[in-house]
Amino acid sequence: MTAVIGMVAFILVMIGISTSAILSQVLYVNLGAQVDEAAASIQPRAAFQSSAEQVLESGFFDSGTLLVMNSRGTGITGAVVGDNGARALTTDDLGRIADSLQAAAADPNAQTVDLPNLGEYLVRPFQTPGSDSIFLVGLPLSSVTSTIGAILTTVALVTTGGLLLLAVIIAIVIRLGLRPLRAVAETATRVASLRMDQGDVSITERVPADQVDDHTEIGQVGSALNTLLDRVDASLSARQRNEELMRRFVADASHELRTPLASIRGFSELSLRAMRQAQDDESRQRISLAVETTEQSLERIQAQSLRMTTLVEDLLLLARLDEGQELVYGSVDLTRLAVEAVGDARPAGPDHSWTIDVPDTPVELAGDAARLHQVVANLLANARTHTPAGSEVTVSVAHEGAEAVLRVHDNGPGIDPSVASQLFERFARADRSRDRKTGGTGLGLSIARAIVDAHRGTISVRSTPGDTTFEVRLPAKPADPVSADTV
DSSP: OHHHHHHHHHHHHHHHHHHHHHHHHHHHHHHHHHHHHHHHHHHHHHTTOSSHHHHHHTSOOOTTOEEEEEETTTEEEEEEEETTEEEEOOHHHHHHHHHHHHHHTTOOSOEEEEETTTEEEEEEEEEOTTSSOEEEEEEETHHHHHHHHHHHHHHHHHHHHHHHHHHHHHHHHHHHHHHHHHHHHHHHHHHHTSOOSSSOOOOOOOOOGGGOOTTSHHHHHHHHHHHHHHHHHHHHHHHHHHHHHHHHHHHHHHHHHHHHHHHHHHHHHHHHHHHHHHHHOOOHHHHHHHHHHHHHHHHHHHHHHHHHHHHHHHHHHHHHHHTTOSOOOEEEEHHHHHHHHHHHHHHHOTTSEEEEEOOSSOOEEEEOHHHHHHHHHHHHHHHHHTSOTTOEEEEEEEEETTEEEEEEEEOSSOOOHHHHTTTTSTTOOOOTTSOOOSOOOSOHHHHHHHHHHHTTOEEEEEEETTEEEEEEEEEOOOOOOOOTTTO
């Protein structure tokens, strides 16, 4: 506002000064023309009148007209037209004008004379008809100065009023224009006051939609802030989910480790108690019982140790896969890998019906054969574990476009939709719709997903009662073209 009003004020002042200067010059020219007209009326009369007062009384002249004459009979005389007719000049005024009369002989141009009792006058010398005498005719400059003063006053008043009006308009325009920016500032202030260092944080503050206009710079700032807040809110939600997953992961891992550790501790205490009792009673029967109890306890301790080892190895594998490690790439025949996996699953699930559907030509891809075999084995173990006896499990392999597709289908009871979205999470448990027959850790499907993700593939599940299919899609090598002779 200061810059705009200052610039406009400077421009208006310069316009006022320029206008006043030009108008002053015009008024001076007009006043000089009026002096010439008055002189034209005075010249014929000056030849027949002996004094200036007589000349002015002999005609009709404008109020303020000044005449100074130098006649032989009366000498220097001067008069001015007033409201009541012509009157003679005072001695002071006549003395001042006499000096101008003497200078007029050398300079015939108009001059400005300041008379003590009359003010400033514009005077010009003229030749007396029929002689070499000179007389002065003048008109007051008060008309010029009053006009210029009125103009300057008007310009000053108009400029001041215009600047005040301009300031009000600019203030209104700026307030209206900055309203979206104030909305942005208020939104940013409210967001800045939120606690985001802990707990479930959700940013619901947004710049109102009516203050967002992509056609203006301020509106674009508001839109960008809303986009930023959306992304920050999504990031905070993801952070909260990760924290919840981490807490659940730690709780599940602790729970899984607590059971074997409790078993190891219990069987260790049982073995120690049996040994101490055998030492107190050295009978052969007591020693034999202690040896048998110790042997059974060591077997259980070994089993629980193996269970913990498997759990720790699975967790380590997941951690390495998250870091992009643990894969050894090579050429993998997915068809052969599926056949071998089904062959390994049949002895482990003799009460299930196992079917394999693979093409005659190999479906090859670049990957880690051991880890991909683990994916198929985990999917088959999941189908065997969570379906009742007599269920049919079908493994199929296909080459679809640029992808190698492996599907594991079973006709079991299906998966509850409420847990389907969490099925691939770590330590996830199937619900009551699938009977849990073994003490699995709930890491099998999460390991399968981690391995598939590491191969830049996808794994998904579709399930309805009697129809559950796990589908794995991996980037495949291009299929070999079939020649016409082969066809």
